[in-house]
Amino acid sequence: xxxxxxxxxxxxxxxxxxxxxxxxxxxxxxxxxxxxxxxxxxxxxxxxxxxxxxxxxxxxxxxxxxxxxxxxxxxxxxxxxxxxxxxxxxxxxxxxxxxxxxxxxxxxxxxxxxxxxxxxxxxxxxxxxxxxxxxxxxxxxxxxxxxxxxxxxxxxxxxxxxxxxxxxxxxxxxxxxxxxxxxxxxxxxxxxxxxxxxxxxxxxxxxxxxxxxxxxxxxxxxxxxxxxxxxxxxxxxxxxxxxxxxxxxxxxxxxxxxxxxxxxxxxxxxxxxxxxxxxxxxxxxxxxxxxxxxxxxxxxxxxxxxxxxxxxxxxxxxxxxxxxxxxxxxxxxxxxxxxxxxxxxxxxxxxxxxxxxxxxxxxxxxxxxxxxxxxxxxxxxxxxxxxxxxxxxxxxxxxxxxxxxxxxxxxxxxxxxxxxxxxxxxxxxxxxxxxxxxxxxxxxxxxxxxxxxxxxxxxxxxxxxxxxxxxxxxxxxxxxxxxxxxxxxxxxxxxxxxxxxxxxxxxxxxxxxxxxxxxxxxxxxxxxxxxxxxxxxxxxxxxxxxxxxxxxxxxxxxxxxxxxxxxxxxxxxxx
RNA sequence: CGGGGCGUAGCGCAGCCUGGUAGCGCACACGCUUGGGGUGCGUGUGGUCACCGGUUCAAAUCCGGUCGCCCCGACCA
Numbered sequence: 001x002x003x004x005x006x007x008x009x010x011x012x013x014x015x016x017x018x019x020x021x022x023x024x025x026x027x028x029x030x031x032x033x034x035x036x037x038x039x040x041x042x043x044x045x046x047x048x049x050x051x052x053x054x055x056x057x058x059x060x061x062x063x064x065x066x067x068x069x070x071x072x073x074x075x076x077x078x079x080x081x082x083x084x085x086x087x088x089x090x091x092x093x094x095x096x097x098x099x100x101x102x103x104x105x106x107x108x109x110x111x112x113x114x115x116x117x118x119x120x121x122x123x124x125x126x127x128x129x130x131x132x133x134x135x136x137x138x139x140x141x142x143x144x145x146x147x148x149x150x151x152x153x154x155x156x157x158x159x160x161x162x163x164x165x166x167x168x169x170x171x172x173x174x175x176x177x178x179x180x181x182x183x184x185x186x187x188x189x190x191x192x193x194x195x196x197x198x199x200x201x202x203x204x205x206x207x208x209x210x211x212x213x214x215x216x217x218x219x220x221x222x223x224x225x226x227x228x229x230x231x232x233x234x235x236x237x238x239x240x241x242x243x244x245x246x247x248x249x250x251x252x253x254x255x256x257x258x259x260x261x262x263x264x265x266x267x268x269x270x271x272x273x274x275x276x277x278x279x280x281x282x283x284x285x286x287x288x289x290x291x292x293x294x295x296x297x298x299x300x301x302x303x304x305x306x307x308x309x310x311x312x313x314x315x316x317x318x319x320x321x322x323x324x325x326x327x328x329x330x331x332x333x334x335x336x337x338x339x340x341x342x343x344x345x346x347x348x349x350x351x352x353x354x355x356x357x358x359x360x361x362x363x364x365x366x367x368x369x370x371x372x373x374x375x376x377x378x379x380x381x382x383x384x385x386x387x388x389x390x391x392x393x394x395x396x397x398x399x400x401x402x403x404x405x406x407x408x409x410x411x412x413x414x415x416x417x418x419x420x421x422x423x424x425x426x427x428x429x430x431x432x433x434x435x436x437x438x439x440x441x442x443x444x445x446x447x448x449x450x451x452x453x454x455x456x457x458x459x460x461x462x463x464x465x466x467x468x469x470x471x472x473x474x475x476x477x478x479x480x481x482x483x484x485x486x487x488x489x490x491x492x493x494x495x496x497x498x499x500x501x502x503x504x505x506x507x508x509x510x511x512x513x514x515x516x517x518x519x520x521x522x523x524x525x526x527x528x529x530x531x532x533x534x535x536x537x538x539x540x541x542x543x544x545x546x547x548x549x550x551x552x553x554x555x556x557x558x559x560x561x562x563x564x565x566x567x568x569x570x571x572x573x574x575x
Numbered sequence: 576c577g578g579g580g581c582g583u584a585g586c587g588c589a590g591c592c593u594g595g596u597a598g599c600g601c602a603c604a605c606g607c608u609u610g611g612g613g614u615g616c617g618u619g620u621g622g623u624c625a626c627c628g629g630u631u632c633a634a635a636u637c638c639g640g641u642c643g644c645c646c647c648g649a650c651c652a
Contacts, residue, residue, distance in 0.1 A: 012601060012613065013587050017645050037644070143576085146646085264652055284652065303650055320650075334652040361652080388650085482610055516612040523612090534611060544611090 001474075003509045007044050009033075010521050020216050022456035023148030025465050029525045031452075038145025038153030042449075045525065048473035049452050050156060054135050056187045056470065057158050057446060064180040066131035066160055071113045073137060077103035079112040083424050088316075094141040106139035111421045111443060114161045118439070119427035125165045128429060128439070131173060133160030135448065149453035150409065151218070156448040163422075163439045165431065170416065170440040174206070177414050177444045181210050184446065185411065189468025190455060193408065195221045196231035198307050199415055204443075206416035211408025212454040219408045222389050226401030234307050236389035236403070237396040238350065253357065253371040255340075261366045264335025266300040269368055273359065277301040281352060281360040281372065283337040285326045285344065289316040293329050297339055297348035297380060300359070302387040304349075312347050312384035336361040339378040340369060348380035349387050409454040410447070417441040459549075465526030466549050469572040474507040476565055477527040481515045481534040491558065492533045495543070498562035504569060523548065529568065531561060 008030040017034070018024040026032045031046035042050060058068065077095070080086035086093075086105075095105045107113065114132060122128065135158045145153050160177070164170040178194065185192045190212050197209040209232055211221050223230035231237070263269045266280050280300025286309065287293055294313060298304050310318055326334045329344065338361035339346055358372040372378075395401035421427070422439040431437050452471075459466040469475065476499065480492035492508065499506040507527060509518050522530050532544040543561050546553045556564050 009585095011586060016581085016587070019646070034644090143649090266652075282652070284650080306650075320652090323652085326652085337652065485610085514610065514612090514614065516610095516614080519612045521613090532611075536611080 001507050003507060004511050006507070008521075008525065009043070010524055018148060020147045020150065020453075020457070021460055022150065022216075022453040025456055025460060025524070025526075026148055026453065029465055031525075032149065034148075038142060038151070040149065040152060040154075045473045046452060049455075049467070049471050050448060052471040052473075053188060053448050053451055054158075057135065057184055057448070060180050060184045060187070061131075061133050061158070061160065064131070064176055066133050066162075068134060069132050070134050070136060071107070071110050071117075073107055073139070074104050075107050075110075075113055077105065079116055079425075080105060083112050083115075083421060085112070092140045092142060094139055108138055108140040109157075109445070110134070110159055111161065111417070111441075112425070115421045115425045115427050115441070118163055119422075119425055122163065122427070122429055122439070125429050125431050129162060129164045129169055129173060131160055131162040131177075133158060133444075147216075147218075147453070149449045150457075152449065155450060158446040158448055160444040162442045162444070163427075164442075165429065165437070165440065167418075167440055170418070170442055174414060174416050174442050177442065178208060181412050181414065181444070181446070185210055185212070187470055188451065188455065189470050190411075190451075190458060192411070193221065193223060193230050193406070195223070195408075196229075196235050197413060198232060198234045204415040204417040204420055208414050209408075209410045210412035210446075211406075212411050212451075212458060213406055214409050214454065214457040215407055216457050217407035217409040219410050220388075220405060221408045222391065222393070222403040222405050224395035224398060224401035225404050227395060227398040229395055229397040229401070231389070233388050233390075233405070234305060236393075238385050238387060238389060239394045239396045252373060252376070255369050255371050255373070255377055257362050257367055258370055259366060260336075260368045263366075263368075264333070269359065270300065273368070273370065275359055275370075279357065279359050281339060281355065281358050283339060283342070283361055285321040285329070285334065285337065286318040287321045287325065288313060288318050293321055293325065293344055294318075295337070295339070295342055295344040295346040296386055297346060297352050298387050299349065299351045299355075302349065302351065302390075304386055305388045308384070308386050309347070312382065312386060330363065332361070332363050332365060336363065336365055336367060338363055338369060338372075339380060340372065342378075346380040347382045347384055347386065350383055350385055351387065352380070353383050409450065409457060411451045411454050412444075412446040414444045415442060417443055460526075463520075464524035467526045467528055469528050469569070469575075472505075472526070472528050474527050475505045475569045476507075476529040476531055477522050477525075478506055478508045479518055479522060479530055479532045480509070481518075481532065483510045484512055485535065487538060488533055488535065491538055491543075495531065495533070495558075495561050499565060502562060502566045504562070504566055528572070529565065531565065 010030045011028045014024045015027045018027055031043055032040045034040050077086055093105050093108055138157045139154050142153050145151050162173045192210050192212045194208050194210050197207045199207045220233040222233055222236050260269050263272045266277050270277050277300040282298050282300050284296045285293055296304055296309055306318055323334055341363050355374045359368055359370050360372050362369050389403055391405040393403045419438045422441055427439045428436045429439055456465050478496055480488045483489050496508045528548050530546045537543050541558045542555045543558055545556050
């Protein structure tokens with residue numbers, strides 16, 4: 001394509017409303033423009049990238065035996081009421097009424113729709129297994145859209161759903177998809193990790209996320225430095241370890257109440273009493289979805305993991321109780337809460353078990369206890385793994401490893417759903433003995449538009465984007481220093497035609513711009529190869545080939561240029 | 576949902592505190608110049624100062640409201 005005829009509105013300055021590098025560069029390099037909060041126009045360059053990613057996804061999904069279809073984006077409320085998610089999905093599900101006052105929503109995901117389709121058609125085990133996928137726009141009215149394409153409200157997603165006669169076959173497909181995802185992200189040229197994950201709003205019993213490693217990622221993940229274990233911190237298990245505290249006996253220091261005027265947070269009290277945070281017992285009060293107030297105990301230097309808390313309590317959503325609620329229930333402000341004498345139902349993190357000489361709130365204003373011994377002074381209702389994993393924790397799987405932490409951008413997730421949707425929606429089949437049984441399901445998503453942002457987060461420098469070959473909008477940028485110069489123009493046009501004849505995706509910068517402007521724009525939009533045609537080179541019958549990633553430059557003979565580039569691209573795409 | 580910030584030309588910003596009828600850089604148009612990393616000079620186009628209401632002789636500026644956008648928090652006890 002010719003640059004002069006392509007819609008590439010580049011900017012000299014960073015847009016004021018962008019924060020992360022992928023957002024800035026996508027806007028500056030003319031890939032996207034914002035229409036509304038979390039909603040973007042995809043300009044020609046970004047659409048090319050999206051089409052590249054989609055092509056890789058289609059190839060690998062089809063190769064894995066899945067079939068593409070396309071489901072509606074508008075969905076009647078009845079289906080969501082049937083699955084129960086109309087009530088539980090919350091405000092993220094954007095709802096509207098049609099002219100007949102019927103409730104609808106825009107699909108944030110399509111388990112209901114696909115399960116409905118399958119239940120109306122599939123009757124026999126002979127029709128299974130099935131793996132159906134689509135690539136389509138989704139809408140989730142996010143609490144806080146941000147970072148450009150990283151967390152939009154409207155976004156492009158590949159979602160696949162598989163249907164099976166039994167657990168075994170469904171597990172086989174889960175593994176099949178897991179391997180397929182590895183191939184997809186590798187082919188996109190990304191550094192990523194597959195990690196164990198929580199199932200969140202989708203539900204199900206087993207899940208892995210595919211995380212593109214990037215400092216700006218919204219997710220914290222941990223992985224073992226010795227074995228293969230890796231997990232989202234929301235999911236990461238903690239290896240229980242009884243603290244090596246003193247034995248309980250009559251010589252143990254007695255629990256003592258100390259004054260801690262106005263010192264509420266662990267940090268404040270620790271500073272005031274000159275004791276380390278790990279000696280503290282933090283008492284957090286949560287309100288459950290059953291409207292019960294419960295107290296959760298974690299060590300002062302740990303952070304609670306609400307997903308684990310939900311599991312330990314056997315309830316749905318939990319939310320930290322407000323200060324007023326806490327005072328109404330306990331007669332003390334949250335800063336001075338402690339487990340001793342607390343009337344609420346209490347669960348404690350495993351690290352609390354057997355704590356000695358600990359510090360905890362005294363359940364009265366401006367006072368804490370010191371020298372608290374867990375068994376002697378209080379016994380929580382239950383112990384459970386409640387805290388977030390942190391770097392340095394022992395690996396829960398192997399004996400010698402320790403956890404390291406990273407940040408990641410979640411670009412894909414696979415779920416083992418089981419009967420979560422097939423049962424409520426009545427998606428069943430008849431087995432070989434004529435018995436009706438619920439279908440076993442899995443689902444598998446890839447955030448296509450987010451992948452574009454993730455690729456840039458991982459591949460950029462101070463001058464702009466550096467596209468991996470496989471998803472670059474063009475393979476080579478042909479840059480005549482001065483397109484008004486007849487000799488240069490003729491040479492550039494000739495190479496352009498030769499490249500096109502060989503099927504090379506080439507962008508010719510035929511604009512009447514200064515060389516500096518063209519170079520800056522070239523770096524900004526990040527095409528992997530740049531072929532510069534200049535006067536001095538032309539005199540020697542040579543052109544300059546430069547790699548965007550490392551700036552490596554070669555002078556190559558003019559006559560061989562197209563052939564050389566063609567073979568470089570062929571090799572790069574195979575790698 | 577809570578807190579903070581912003582909204583002035585296509586983009587990035589100043590002006591607002593101390594009210595007097597709008598400015599800078601880039602971009603854009605034209606001319607000359609220049610031609611291997613955002614060339615230089617000149618001339619010019621472009622703004623209901625987000626919107627609604629109020630105060631005032633006079634409002635981009637002060638006051639009230641609305642809308643939009645960005646950031647932080649929602650894991651503090």
